[in-house]
Amino acid sequence: MSSPLTVAFDADDTLWHNEDAFEAAEHHFNEIVAPWAEADEAQRVLLDFERARVGLYGYGVKSFCLAMIAAACEVSNNEIPAAVLRTIVDTADELLAMPTKLIDGATEAIETVSEKWPTFIITKGDLHHQLRRIEIADVAKYCFDIEVVAEKDAATYRRILRRHRIEPKNLIMIGNSVVSDVAPLLDIGARAVHIPYDVTWALETAAVDPAPSDRWFRLESISDVPQLIESLV
Amino acid sequence: MSSPLTVAFDADDTLWHNEDAFEAAEHHFNEIVAPWAEADEAQRVLLDFERARVGLYGYGVKSFCLAMIAAACEVSNNEIPAAVLRTIVDTADELLAMPTKLIDGATEAIETVSEKWPTFIITKGDLHHQLRRIEIADVAKYCFDIEVVAEKDAATYRRILRRHRIEPKNLIMIGNSVVSDVAPLLDIGARAVHIPYDVTWALETAAVDPAPSDRWFRLESISDVPQLIESLV
Structure with missing residues (x-):
């Protein structure tokens, strides 16, 4: 490895x-x-x-x-x-x-993943609020670091990869937004898993999916993430 | 070295x-x-x-x-x-x-320091706003990284040191707040330079200075920073 x-x-x-x-x-x-x-x-x-x-x-x-x-x-x-x-x-x-209401299966998924692969969180938004929610959700213990970013674009993801000395092809991003969690990852040569959420903010709706490829995947549930990653190794 | x-x-x-x-x-x-x-x-x-x-x-x-x-x-x-x-x-x-109005001598100070020692910014506050100001001030080019944090306490500084593999005794923090930029640095075994600003926010005013030591210094102007650091090496 x-x-x-x-x-x-x-x-x-x-x-x-x-x-x-x-x-x-x-x-x-x-x-x-x-x-x-x-x-x-x-x-x-x-x-x-x-x-x-x-x-x-x-x-x-x-x-x-x-x-x-x-x-x-x-x-x-x-x-x-x-x-x-x-x-x-x-x-x-x-x-x-507001209490942080975890999505069904999320804790188990991040825990299982973190036992096999280095795992971290990349989240966009208000720094103070995101850190508070991460603390309340008690998920930092599965992560080697937490990155709260102002914008999820290719430049930001490149900066994070440099900071942590990760090669693009070795990063897999898991998220609910095609615009933020999938498209920029494909741009920089990384991989992505899209798990749609019921509601998407109007400023986050992407017009179209990226072209099908073996670098991005769509799952219905976060519970299926560990198995998918296992199949990619 | x-x-x-x-x-x-x-x-x-x-x-x-x-x-x-x-x-x-x-x-x-x-x-x-x-x-x-x-x-x-x-x-x-x-x-x-x-x-x-x-x-x-x-x-x-x-x-x-x-x-x-x-x-x-x-x-x-x-x-x-x-x-x-x-x-x-x-x-x-x-x-x-608001346009970012740099303090007299600040650009020259950070540029001079960055030519001799690895230099970065640790700033507290709103992530999006701080990154915008750093871009407008055009100072990121002197820095190996930018850290925007929610709180400047000992735990946060320790996390930053770990992330960048810096030993506490090798960090010197330059700032205007005794509470945020001096006291927690002394707690973790680092050094600090205090440069008072004319106005201090009521939530940032410290009751008392830390005890005098050879690990913290007070300067009147940021222009004196490069010379002080030179004297510490």
């Missing part, structure tokens, strides 16, 4: 549920702006704010809640009462304090 | 001006809540919100602006108009988009 495989797991919606809580928060947003806009229109304005600011704000709960506050002012023509806007800060509190 | 020195620079208020912009934002906050509270009272409530949430929210512009929104609702008994609350989101936009 001259150069062993290294396995990286995404976190949000791969190891634990995330997007469903954001969906609930969006539903709350629709309700508080209902006096001024239909749900469709409210979501369109909110998504416009998120999309316009993602380059400046980055990802995560705090960015999302600041976008909801700006969008609520916009949609209501600044008529929305302060007491209602404040409930959006309460939403931030709730989303940040 | 069996184990060379490695030099780490803090970023906010060490390489570039930061706290003065937060001060200007706090001044804006005092003005918008002036109909309901004196400046002292407004600042007290804001600081209470920041302190109560720093464990959940972490550091940075977005946390600060969400705290200002909650505090403005609190201070005004929810009477503050949405149009005024929205100016706090504008403040977030401005703080995040």
